[in-house]
Amino acid sequence: MGKISRLLNSISINSTLKLKNRIVMAPLTRGRSGSDRTPNALMADYYSQRASAGLIISEATVISKQGIGWLNSPGIYNNEQVEGWKKVVNDIHEKDGKIFLQLWHCGRASHSDFHDGKLPVAPSAIKLNGEYIQTPKGKKDYEKPSALSTEQIKKIIDDYKKAAAHAMKAGFDGVEIHGANGYLIDQFLQTKTNERKDDYGGSIPNRFRFLDEVLQGVMEEVSVDRIAVRLSPNGIFNDMGSTDFREQFTFVIEQLSNFSLAYLHVMDGLAFGFHEQGEAMTLADFRKIFKGTLMGNCGYTLETAEQAINNQYADLIAFGRPFISNPDLVERFTNDWPLSEEGSVEIWYASTEEGYIDFPEYQKKS
Ligand SMILES: Cc1cc2nc3c(=O)[nH]c(=O)nc-3n(C[C@H](O)[C@H](O)[C@H](O)COP(=O)(O)O)c2cc1C
Numbered sequence: 001m002g003k004i005s006r007l008l009n010s011i012s013i014n015s016t017l018k019l020k021n022r023i024v025m026a027p028l029t030r031g032r033s034g035s036d037r038t039p040n041a042l043m044a045d046y047y048s049q050r051a052s053a054g055l056i057i058s059e060a061t062v063i064s065k066q067g068i069g070w071l072n073s074p075g076i077y078n079n080e081q082v083e084g085w086k087k088v089v090n091d092i093h094e095k096d097g098k099i100f101l102q103l104w105h106c107g108r109a110s111h112s113d114f115h116d117g118k119l120p121v122a123p124s125a126i127k128l129n130g131e132y133i134q135t136p137k138g139k140k141d142y143e144k145p146s147a148l149s150t151e152q153i154k155k156i157i158d159d160y161k162k163a164a165a166h167a168m169k170a171g172f173d174g175v176e177i178h179g180a181n182g183y184l185i186d187q188f189l190q191t192k193t194n195e196r197k198d199d200y201g202g203s204i205p206n207r208f209r210f211l212d213e214v215l216q217g218v219m220e221e222v223s224v225d226r227i228a229v230r231l232s233p234n235g236i237f238n239d240m241g242s243t244d245f246r247e248q249f250t251f252v253i254e255q256l257s258n259f260s261l262a263y264l265h266v267m268d269g270l271a272f273g274f275h276e277q278g279e280a281m282t283l284a285d286f287r288k289i290f291k292g293t294l295m296g297n298c299g300y301t302l303e304t305a306e307q308a309i310n311n312q313y314a315d316l317i318a319f320g321r322p323f324i325s326n327p328d329l330v331e332r333f334t335n336d337w338p339l340s341e342e343g344s345v346e347i348w349y350a351s352t353e354e355g356y357i358d359f360p361e362y363q364k365k366s
Contacts (some may be wrong), residue, residue, distance in 0.1 A: 002177045005045055006022070006082055006309040007302070007305055008021045008330075009022060009304055010054070011054070011316065013225070013263060016225065019055050021052075021054040022054055022309060022315065022316045023053050023317065024054060024295060024317065024318040025319065025329075026297050026320035027057040027320075028348075029349065030059055030275055030356060031070065031071055031348075034072055034351075035136070037062065037072070037075035037081060038080045038084040039084035039087070041344075044087045045091075046357050047088050048088075049184075050227070050323055050329075051091070051097035052097070053097065053330060054098065055099070055173075056092060056098070056100070057102055057176050057318065058088075058102050060178055060263075061073070061102055061104055061163075062105065063076060063105055063159045063161070063162070064077050064113070065077065067106055067159070068106065068110060068115070069106025070134075071135075071349070072349075075148070076103070076163045076170070077163060085170035089171040089172055094254040100172060100175055100176045101170070101174075102177075103160060103175055103177050103178060105156060105159075105183060106108070106184065107121060107145070107181060108120055108187060111133045111134035111135045112143060113137045119144070121146055121148050121194065122148065122184070123187050123194040123195075123196055123200060124194055124195040124201070125144050125145060127144045128141050130142055138323040139168055139283060150198065150273045153200065153210065154214075157210075157217045160217050160218055161218060164218040164221040166234065174228060176227075176228040177214060177229045177230070179211055179230055179231050180230045180231050181237045181238055181240075182233065186205055186238075188210035190240060192239075192241060193335070194207050197200065206347060225260055225262055226262055228264065228295075229264055230266075230267070231252065231264070231266055232267040233248075233266070233267075233268075234274050235272060235274070235275065236273040236274060237272060237273050240275060240354060241275020241276070241277045243277050245281075250289065253290050257289060257292065260292065261292055261293075262293065263295045265295040266296060267298045268296050269297065269300060270299065277298060283296045283313035293315045293316065294316070295318055296308050296316075298320075324347075324359070325361065326340055326362075328361040331361070337362045
């Protein structure tokens with residue numbers, strides 16, 4: 001037994017959801033679904049290798065064709081995709097694991113090459129300032145997205161609802177609404193990307209309205225204690241970071257605290273890029289406001305994760321990159337075994353078995 005203790009304790013999130021430990025596999029886009037965006041046997045193997053995590057959060061999964069913005073990422077908008085996910089979920093359940101599906105709409109972080117020439121959609125027509133986007137036709141410049149009409153917004157909320165129903169059909173233990181990393185929901189939340197003058201912009205409560213309505217929609221299909229939300233108040237990814245981020249996210253947390261969510265997932269660490277628009281929000285800030293189960297993420301090590309749990313700032317810690325190259329991360333933490341080197345960025349989204357299911361479990365030298 002190594003130096004780990006609290007992270008390994010099981011946790012009852014609510015009366016129906018018990019996790020065998022507090023080590024969570026963070027959502028990781030790996031681009032292995034092919035162009036039909038249907039989960040396959042290779043993905044089932046990959047997730048199954050990591051089933052000792054207390055909870056797995058699936059890679060971001062698009063709720064509709066309109067939500068697409070990444071090559072070969074999976075979807076949950078048709079029956080074939082539901083069937084594909086069933087196999088993944090069954091394999092995890094057979095190993096006594098749990099898995100939530102992350103619901104995704106890319107918004108402006110997309111390109112017309114994904115949409116038969118139609119521009120991507122966003123709260124406002126503000127272009128993402130980034131180097132390039134990888135599209136089916138190669139690397140392209142970002143485009144100015146088209147601003148959503150109210151009618152289109154309502155349609156997207158319905159898409160979230162349908163996707164959530166599909167997730168339940170596939171057998172997922174719950175869903176995580178992706179409100180982080182500069183994708184559509186985050187674009188609504190932040191002034192940097194939302195200049196709307198209607199009910200969905202202009203004030204802090206108005207910018208929260210879209211997430212609120214998505215949540216209400218998903219709640220029609222999934223019990224609220226099986227719904228989670230992910231936020232990245234400090235993140236710069238996808239050209240994010242607004243001067244009033246502290247006020248905005250404080251309000252969002254206050255509002256989310258009124259729901260009995262499964263958990264709130266916060267990318268509190270700065271290891272995925274910090275926008276430097278003010279003092280970073282910490283788990284302690286979140287803990288002061290949020291009454292429910294809190295999950296931290298970003299750059300955590302075994303030691304800092306233990307600390308966060310011991311200090312009671314977090315109930316769960318999600319690990320992303322460490323899970324890519326350490327399918328047996330839980331066992332390595334448990335036994336204080338060394339971690340294998342993080343794989344190179346090239347293998348993250350490489351559409352191959354290599355760099356995906358070929359990271360071995362730790363072999364003790366005798
Ligand atoms: C290859 C890769 C893919 C990712 N895909 C997603 C994703 O699909 N959804 C998401 O919310 N975050 C995604 N992230 C962010 C991770 O969930 C996590 O927040 C990040 O890696 C920081 O945690 P870590 O320091 O433990 O790796 C991704 C990160 C990486 C490296």
